[in-house]
Amino acid sequence: MNLIIHHWDTDGICSASLISEVVDNTENITLPPGIFKFDERVWNAVNRAEKVYVVDVNLPKEVERIEKPVVFFDHHIQNKIEKKNVIHVNPIFEGKQAPSASYVVSSFFSHWDWRSALGAVGDVGRRAFRFDWVLKILKKYELSEKEALRLAELINSPSLLFDRRGVEEAVEKVANNDPKYLIEDDEWNKNVERIEQEITRILKNVRENGKFSLAKFSSDYNIASIIARKLVWDSNSEVAVVVNENYHGFSQLYVRVKEDRAKLYKIEELIKKLKSKNLNAGGKKDVLGVICEREKLGEVVKVIEDHFGESLW
């Protein structure tokens, strides 16, 4: 059996589904949504596998511990794994950026379809429509930009509800159905309704502080990253700082910066600072995510405030 370990989001699901089409005899598994680590269930699956594909999870330390042949696809900032059993594919190593892991996977296998484009729409939203290859694919499948955004939201929905099985089942669902049909999917549409209600609840308590938008709440839904996106994409704030104080016993923190201001706020530097303190942090040039024990949240917030030179709360 070939195991695919994938991110729980739209890009991870689309990428895993693309791999499952090219590689024979696959099973797929995701991590607990929102909690970036391989748990026992993942390691048990690794033990049963002959070969392991890891995609879009940004966990090089975990991948390094796999003692099986591994192909690791990613597009996050990370160091290259130099181990004989690991093929590590990430355009970052050639100084290039990829909008999504689906792009990396499709390039590697020369296999492109609507899932290649949807992965990018999931990860970068409207910005995906700047890419000719995305537009070309959408046209071929007769998907409007609006439909693509909606479908990306639907595919992402199980992960936001912490529905791990739902995420894993989505990989096959996107492999076996056409995108027009999936837009009508009952379960996913109901998911999105529930998520919207929770987002509305949280957005009522957002505070603006100069260029910063601040949201602090407790929720079992994995929506900190979505809230951060909304705050930066739909408002005048340059930086969103979002804290979910109690997320299944952990704390989650997201920072997102308006893309054209990314250089100014040096998020990559901030990620390094947090990592150097042994905190589980990751991200890209305009986004940072941290998951930590609840007791450590204060320490994380302190590092971020020092970085921005601003007291946020």
Ligand SMILES: [Mn+2]
């Ligand atoms: Mn991705």
